[in-house]
Amino acid sequence: MGIHERKQREKEQRKIEILNAARKVFSNKGFNTATMEEIASEAELSPGTLYLYFKNKEELHTTLSIEILKHLTDQIQKVVCQDISVEEKIERFRDVFIDVYDYDSNILINLFHLQSGETLKNLSEEVLKQIKTHSALAHGAIIDVIRQGIEQGIFIDEHPVALADVLWASYAGIVLWVDSKRLLNDQKDFVKPTLKTAFKIISKGLKK
Amino acid sequence: MGIHERKQREKEQRKIEILNAARKVFSNKGFNTATMEEIASEAELSPGTLYLYFKNKEELHTTLSIEILKHLTDQIQKVVCQDISVEEKIERFRDVFIDVYDYDSNILINLFHLQSGETLKNLSEEVLKQIKTHSALAHGAIIDVIRQGIEQGIFIDEHPVALADVLWASYAGIVLWVDSKRLLNDQKDFVKPTLKTAFKIISKGLKK
Amino acid sequence: MGIHERKQREKEQRKIEILNAARKVFSNKGFNTATMEEIASEAELSPGTLYLYFKNKEELHTTLSIEILKHLTDQIQKVVCQDISVEEKIERFRDVFIDVYDYDSNILINLFHLQSGETLKNLSEEVLKQIKTHSALAHGAIIDVIRQGIEQGIFIDEHPVALADVLWASYAGIVLWVDSKRLLNDQKDFVKPTLKTAFKIISKGLKK
Amino acid sequence: MGIHERKQREKEQRKIEILNAARKVFSNKGFNTATMEEIASEAELSPGTLYLYFKNKEELHTTLSIEILKHLTDQIQKVVCQDISVEEKIERFRDVFIDVYDYDSNILINLFHLQSGETLKNLSEEVLKQIKTHSALAHGAIIDVIRQGIEQGIFIDEHPVALADVLWASYAGIVLWVDSKRLLNDQKDFVKPTLKTAFKIISKGLKK
DNA sequence: TATGAATGAGGTTTCATTCAT
DNA sequence: TATGAATGAAACCTCATTCAT
Numbered sequence: 032m033g034i035h036e037r038k039q040r041e042k043e044q045r046k047i048e049i050l051n052a053a054r055k056v057f058s059n060k061g062f063n064t065a066t067m068e069e070i071a072s073e074a075e076l077s078p079g080t081l082y083l084y085f086k087n088k089e090e091l092h093t094t095l096s097i098e099i100l101k102h103l104t105d106q107i108q109k110v111v112c113q114d115i116s117v118e119e120k121i122e123r124f125r126d127v128f129i130d131v132y133d134y135d136s137n138i139l140i141n142l143f144h145l146q147s148g149e150t151l152k153n154l155s156e157e158v159l160k161q162i163k164t165h166s167a168l169a170h171g172a173i174i175d176v177i178r179q180g181i182e183q184g185i186f187i188d189e190h191p192v193a194l195a196d197v198l199w200a201s202y203a204g205i206v207l208w209v210d211s212k213r214l215l216n217d218q219k220d221f222v223k224p225t226l227k228t229a230f231k232i233i234s235k236g237l238k239k
Numbered sequence: 240m241g242i243h244e245r246k247q248r249e250k251e252q253r254k255i256e257i258l259n260a261a262r263k264v265f266s267n268k269g270f271n272t273a274t275m276e277e278i279a280s281e282a283e284l285s286p287g288t289l290y291l292y293f294k295n296k297e298e299l300h301t302t303l304s305i306e307i308l309k310h311l312t313d314q315i316q317k318v319v320c321q322d323i324s325v326e327e328k329i330e331r332f333r334d335v336f337i338d339v340y341d342y343d344s345n346i347l348i349n350l351f352h353l354q355s356g357e358t359l360k361n362l363s364e365e366v367l368k369q370i371k372t373h374s375a376l377a378h379g380a381i382i383d384v385i386r387q388g389i390e391q392g393i394f395i396d397e398h399p400v401a402l403a404d405v406l407w408a409s410y411a412g413i414v415l416w417v418d419s420k421r422l423l424n425d426q427k428d429f430v431k432p433t434l435k436t437a438f439k440i441i442s443k444g445l446k447k
Numbered sequence: 448m449g450i451h452e453r454k455q456r457e458k459e460q461r462k463i464e465i466l467n468a469a470r471k472v473f474s475n476k477g478f479n480t481a482t483m484e485e486i487a488s489e490a491e492l493s494p495g496t497l498y499l500y501f502k503n504k505e506e507l508h509t510t511l512s513i514e515i516l517k518h519l520t521d522q523i524q525k526v527v528c529q530d531i532s533v534e535e536k537i538e539r540f541r542d543v544f545i546d547v548y549d550y551d552s553n554i555l556i557n558l559f560h561l562q563s564g565e566t567l568k569n570l571s572e573e574v575l576k577q578i579k580t581h582s583a584l585a586h587g588a589i590i591d592v593i594r595q596g597i598e599q600g601i602f603i604d605e606h607p608v609a610l611a612d613v614l615w616a617s618y619a620g621i622v623l624w625v626d627s628k629r630l631l632n633d634q635k636d637f638v639k640p641t642l643k644t645a646f647k648i649i650s651k652g653l654k655k
Numbered sequence: 656m657g658i659h660e661r662k663q664r665e666k667e668q669r670k671i672e673i674l675n676a677a678r679k680v681f682s683n684k685g686f687n688t689a690t691m692e693e694i695a696s697e698a699e700l701s702p703g704t705l706y707l708y709f710k711n712k713e714e715l716h717t718t719l720s721i722e723i724l725k726h727l728t729d730q731i732q733k734v735v736c737q738d739i740s741v742e743e744k745i746e747r748f749r750d751v752f753i754d755v756y757d758y759d760s761n762i763l764i765n766l767f768h769l770q771s772g773e774t775l776k777n778l779s780e781e782v783l784k785q786i787k788t789h790s791a792l793a794h795g796a797i798i799d800v801i802r803q804g805i806e807q808g809i810f811i812d813e814h815p816v817a818l819a820d821v822l823w824a825s826y827a828g829i830v831l832w833v834d835s836k837r838l839l840n841d842q843k844d845f846v847k848p849t850l851k852t853a854f855k856i857i858s859k860g861l862k863k
Numbered sequence: 864t865a866t867g868a869a870t871g872a873g874g875t876t877t878c879a880t881t882c883a884t
Numbered sequence: 885t886a887t888g889a890a891t892g893a894a895a896c897c898t899c900a901t902t903c904a905t
Contacts (some may be wrong), residue, residue, distance in 0.1 A: 037890095038889095041889095045889090047891070061271075062271075063269075063270075063271035064282060066270070066873090066874065066875085067874080067875060067876085068874080068875090070437065077890065077891045078875085078876085078891090078892075079876085079877075079878080079890070079891060079892065079893095080890055081875075082875095082876065083889070085891075087875080088874095088876090089877070091276070092902060093305055095411075096891075098409075100869075105892090116904090130369070136308060159261030178336070189436055193432065193433055193436050194436070194440070195417065196420075196433055196437075197409075197413060197433065197436055197437040197440055198412075199403075199416065200409075200412045200413040200414065200415070200417070200437070201408070201409040201412050201437065201441070202412070203415070203416060204408045204409050204410070204411045204412015204413060204414075204415065204416070205404075205405065205408040205409065205411045207415075208408030208410075208411060208412070209404070209408070209409065210405065212404075216905075224401065225377030225401050225404050225405065228397055228398075228402070228405055229400045229404075229405040229408070229409065231444070232402070232405055232441060232444035232445060233409070233441065233442040233444055234444070235395075235443070236439070236440030236442070236443040236445075237440060237444075239445070243870070274898085274899060274900085275899075275900060275901080278866095284866090285865065285867050286866085286899095286900085286901085287865070287866055287867065287868095287901085287903085288864085288866070288867095289864055290866075290900095290901070291864070291868045295900075296899095296900065296901090341898090354904075375873080391898075413904080427904075451849065454780040454867095454868095457868095461868090463761075477687075478677040478687075479687035482689070482894085482895065482896085483895080483896065483897080484895085484896090492869075492870090493868060493869065493870045493871055494870090494871075494897080495667070495869070495871065495897080495898075495899080496868080496869055496870070496894095497897095498897065498898075499868070499871095501895080503897075503898070504895095504897090511717070536760075549889085556868075578687070589696060601783075603856075604793075605852055608855070609848065609849055609852045610852070612829075612832065612833070612836075612849055612853075613829060613849065613852055613856055613874090615832065616825075616828045616829040616831070616832030616833070616853070617821075617824070617828050617829065617830060617853065617857070618828070619828045619831070620824045620825050620826070620828015620830075620831065620832070621820075621824040621828060621831060622827065623820065623824070623827070623828065624820065624823065624824030625824070625833075628820075631718045640817065641817050641820050641821065644813055644814075644821055645820075645821040645824070645825070645859070646818045647858060648811075648818070648821055648860030648861060649857065649859040649860055650860070651859070652855070652856030652857055652858070652859040652860030652861075653860075655850060655855060661903095688880060689880060690877090690879080691878075691880080692878075692879090700886080700887090701886065701887045701888050702878095702880085702888070703881075703882085703887055703888065703889095704877085704880080704885080704886055704887070704888095704889085705885075706879095707885070711879075711880075712878095712879065712880090713868070717877085788886070
């Protein structure tokens with residue numbers, strides 16, 4: 032490995048460290064309450080260093096959010112390609128959400144906050160476009176599966192986009208909700224069971 | 240009516256005007272981006288006056304949120320007392336949400352934001368307690384209805400609290416979701432149909 | 448005088464105080480080295496207060512500069528309207544410069560710095576337009592007088608705009624120069640004589 | 656040539672490269688707006704390297720300015736030694752200014768900015784002394800020529816220092832002025848004619 | 864009670880300078 | 885000698901809150 036390559040890799044590593052620190056602090060405090068100094072301190076760097084890797088606070092936050100959205104989209108698209116039944120795919124969607132929540136619960140929270148109106152208003156047009164694009168991919172995948180279910184006569188005969196919205200939004204709502212309950216009650220272990228119950232109910236509701 | 244009473248009433252009236260202004264601004268901008276000056280201007284008052292009625296920005300915001308929570312709780316409790324079947328009650332819950340969203344969509348958005356972890360972390364213990372209390376009432380009402388459904392053998396045999404969580408969280412998630420789509424796409428009219436579809440699916444999923 | 452009027456006047460007064468403080472500090476340190484805190488301190492105000500009267504540092508500085516430019520333009524235009532000979536008008540121009548320098552030497556220094564390329568680059572289009580407009584008025588007045596001189600066969604037969612440029616630029620250069628000598632040598636009293644000599648030479652050079 | 660000598664020469668060469676880059680950037684942006692990183696990038700070096708050759712940003716800038724001043728002084732002194740009439744010497748002064756402006760217009764601009772009060776205030780005592788010394792040489796040369804003119808009865812009978820000041824300051828003012836007009840109007844070609852007209856006027860004004 | 868000018872703490876961001884490699 | 889990532893001090897600016905009127 033050449034010296035240039037090594038440096039490049041170190042730089043990437045540093046960027047990841049900053050993103051990790053930022054994810055932690057943003058998740059704990061939210062965009063406005065989090066401070067760059069706190070993120071720097073969490074990353075064991077000085078404030079100025081953050082600006083070598085990200086143009087400003089907003090870009091740091093958005094990079095984080097888009098990264099999250101990409102990750103989820105990838106996982107969902109993988110499910111669609113699998114050679115399994117429609118019902119199993121819906122179950123895999125559930126597993127994707129639960130896996131991602133397990134891996135880093137902040138990921139999902141952050142994503143769903145991004146998609147709430149309040150946050151959307153402060154983003155640049157260009158970033159909004161990226162989010163729309165990636166969201167469209169994820170939802171497109173879900174819609175495809177639901178459409179298959181309707182065509183096969185398994186699911187109720189509604190507009191597939193509306194059904195996909197319900198599916199996605201319910202997941203999102205449940206994740207936000209159980210997370211806030213976790214915070215309020217300092218309990219941690221009822222998230223997964225609740226998610227499973229939720230999915231079961233919604234999947235069942237989708238069927239004819 | 241004595242002069243003291245009249246003064247008291249005027250004071251209450253002024254407080255309501257401030258809350259109305261604050262609700263508008265907080266809903267448009269979010270807690271951090273909204274400024275006290277903006278709220279004062281919306282209420283056609285000076286910034287200083289706000290502090291005669293509310294200790295600080297946080298208290299103003301929280302008063303608002305609790306008021307919203309109370310309103311929803313009231314409506315839900317009214318449903319529970321009605322002499323109708325379990326299934327009809329679930330349908331009424333849906334109508335309550337839709338009515339409240341119709342009356343002021345920001346009310347619901349605000350409430351669900353309040354219940355997301357981000358906002359919760361910045362509240363005082365005392366306020367958290369109030370929120371917990373009122374939430375408990377609303378959820379208790381929903382849980383009761385679901386428990387009845389289970390006892391009557393109509394609903395699936397799961398823990399009623401989990402089912403209530405799913406119900407509530409799905410509603411919340413769907414409201415946030417459709418609201419963000421509304422903001423992104425400048426469309427307004429698909430909120431109610433989507434909500435109805437969502438309720439239909441979830442209610443159906445609850446049944447045996 | 449009504450209470451509103453009095454408040455308005457106080458506000459104007461405060462604005463003038465800030466401009467005075469700013470003029471002092473900017474003249475001492477230059478735009479970049481001067482700090483808002485220093486200006487605030489000079490005005491016996493807190494930093495935040497400055498922003499109640501001026502949008503930002505740049506606007507404060509530019510307000511100052513345009514004020515200066517306006518003042519000079521006014522004085523020059525008054526000379527043009529007087530019923531005196533061309534040669535006397537040129538002499539009056541000299542007196543205007545000397546008077547303004549006498550009244551507040553920083554005024555002229557600031558103005559000529561504004562017109563140096565370095566400063567111009569950092570201004571907004573709108574402000575540049577204002578400067579161009581006011582400059583055009585002042586130069587227009589000077590050009591008119593010179594044109595009269597040429598028409599009357601008193602001045603050399605060159606393009607009046609070029610002659611006006613020379614006149615103006617020489618004044619500016621001499622003011623900057625003697626001011627820097629004043630700073631370097633801590634002498635004060637050779638400014639006015641030098642200015643007079645300069646004007647005499649240039650006026651003489653203009654003549655046939 | 657020994658290895659030590661060669662190294663020394665390389666070092667000098669590198670220093671000149673840095674000065675060239677710095678001249679370009681300072682001229683474009685001014686002292687405060689220019690950044691060391693930009694200068695380094697222009698010189699195709701890393702920021703750290705600049706500090707091997709110059710103690711800090713200030714010293715880099717001042718070295719540049721003094722170099723410029725030296726250059727102009729050299730040219731002017733050469734004129735003084737020539738075996739030509741007083742009037743021709745004054746004309747040569749004009750040519751020196753025009754040549755230097757032609758060679759690198761930024762040189763003159765930079766020099767005259769250095770001599771404006773704003774810049775002077777931020778310099779160390781030692782550097783000020785150097786500037787004073789070199790300025791004195793240039794002005795001394797000009798004063799000598801003017802004194803000759805007075806002694807020969809060609810020039811008006813004023814204090815030669817004042818006349819030299821007028822000459823120098825007018826040159827400086829005109830260069831700054833036409834340069835700012837060039838920037839404002841994106842015209843390039845009226846500098847030299849204006850300078851020539853200016854010199855003609857001032858030279859004529861100097862004569863009896 | 865109502866005002867609104869003033870405050871000043873605290874946040875984001877820049878950039879001259881350093882130092883380990 | 886050369887690098888360039890990292891530093892951290894210091895600047896601009898905002899806005900919740902106060903207080904004299």
